[in-house]
Amino acid sequence: MSGHKINPNKWIDLYSDYLFNYTITRVKDRETAQDLVQETFFAGLKSMKNFKGEASERTWLISILKRKIIDHYRKINSKKGKAEVRMNLNFEGENEGDWIEQRVADPFDKTAENNLENTELGLAIHNCISKLPAKQAEVFKMKTLLGYDTETICNELDITASNLWVIIHRARTSLAACMEKNWF
Amino acid sequence: MSNDFKLFVSCDKAAHTCDKTQYNDAFLWEKIKLNIHLLYCKACRKYSSNNGKLTKLMHKPEVDCLKKGEKKQLQTALQKELEKHQ
Numbered sequence: 001m002s003g004h005k006i007n008p009n010k011w012i013d014l015y016s017d018y019l020f021n022y023t024i025t026r027v028k029d030r031e032t033a034q035d036l037v038q039e040t041f042f043a044g045l046k047s048m049k050n051f052k053g054e055a056s057e058r059t060w061l062i063s064i065l066k067r068k069i070i071d072h073y074r075k076i077n078s079k080k081g082k083a084e085v086r087m088n089l090n091f092e093g094e095n096e097g098d099w100i101e102q103r104v105a106d107p108f109d110k111t112a113e114n115n116l117e118n119t120e121l122g123l124a125i126h127n128c129i130s131k132l133p134a135k136q137a138e139v140f141k142m143k144t145l146l147g148y149d150t151e152t153i154c155n156e157l158d159i160t161a162s163n164l165w166v167i168i169h170r171a172r173t174s175l176a177a178c179m180e181k182n183w184f
Numbered sequence: 185m186s187n188d189f190k191l192f193v194s195c196d197k198a199a200h201t202c203d204k205t206q207y208n209d210a211f212l213w214e215k216i217k218l219n220i221h222l223l224y225c226k227a228c229r230k231y232s233s234n235n236g237k238l239t240k241l242m243h244k245p246e247v248d249c250l251k252k253g254e255k256k257q258l259q260t261a262l263q264k265e266l267e268k269h270q
Contacts, residue, residue, distance in 0.1 A: 002257040017249040034254055041262050068243055085209050122247045124213045143207065144242050147251045150209065169203050179241070 006048055006057065011041055015058055015139070018130065019065055019121040026069055036072060040065040120181070128178035132171055139164060140171040193217050198228050206239045 016037060023033040035143075043064050051060055129137050139157065142148045143164075150161055193201075205209040205218065222229050238249040241247065250258070 005251050008262065012255060012262060015229060016255060016258055020250050021248055030254075034250070034258070039260055041258070042265050045262075045265055078211055093220075121241060121244060125247050126249070141249055144239075145247065146251060160254065165203060167200060172203060172206075172235060172238060173231075176231075179238060180234065 006051060008041070008045055008048070011061075013043070014130070015061055018096075018123065020127045021126050022062060022065060023069065025122055027072065032072065034066050035131065036065065039068050045067070108156060122168060124179070124183050125175075128182070131178060132174060136167050136171040136174075139167045140175070144151050185242055186246070191217065191220060193221050195221075195225060195228055199231060200227065202232050202235055216257070 018034055019037045019040060023028065023036050027036065029035050040061060044061055045066075049149060051057075055063075129140065132140070139153060142153050142156075143150075154161055154164055155160075198218050201210050201214045201218040205215060210218070216230075222232060
């Protein structure tokens with residue numbers, strides 16, 4: 001192995017949420033996203049020797065993941081035998097949309113900018129979360145993203161309620177600062 | 185418990201209530217006290233508005249993470265693959 005240290009045992013803790021979020025905004029299905037993340041980790045293991053350490057580990061994994069997502073779309077399209085085409089119903093002028101259903105805004109017609117912003121948001125947040133101390137990040141994720149109630153978290157992590165609120169408060173303060181710098 | 189009947193609360197208390205309201209965990213009386221505090225405390229107003237913004241961002245569907253079980257599944261799968269490689 002080359003001199004660059006890679007520790008696959010830590011991958012799940014460090015990168016799985018980031019990679020998962022990256023995937024879920026692109027494939028919209030939890031199970032597929034999870035499979036893709038898993039495949040990415042496997043592929044990463046296989047080509048660990050080729051990792052030159054030019055980029056950060058996360059960037060390297062993301063670049064693998066991108067290929068996996070593209071392959072995924074290729075596969076499902078070849079199964080159907082054709083590429084998916086989305087048509088805008090209102091394209092033939094005023095008279096075309098006589099039916100009121102056809103006049104409703106097309107949900108696929110969201111502006112690209114809007115989508116782009118939301119895609120980046122998830123990554124920005126996970127970026128900020130990954131800068132928190134491990135304990136804070138864990139509690140904050142459980143409470144905010146997974147929506148567990150206070151009692152469940154307290155039992156699972158063996159802390160008191162006031163303890164939890166202090167952790168949450170610290171996490172929120174540093175997250176807000178981080179997001180203010182990078183997002184607002 | 186005499187503390188509970190004070191109308192003016194400290195910044196610490198206010199921040200705590202503010203955190204709780206983000207998860208709908210605060211009681212009405214606590215929320216009233218928080219709002220009274222916000223009337224005259226600029227620092228807490230700033231904290232509160234930032235906190236609200238953060239919550240709003242977190243609730244967008246684009247922000248997601250793996251559940252505990254899913255993570256464990258990934259971990260065991262990766263472990264197995266690791267053993268193959270060694």
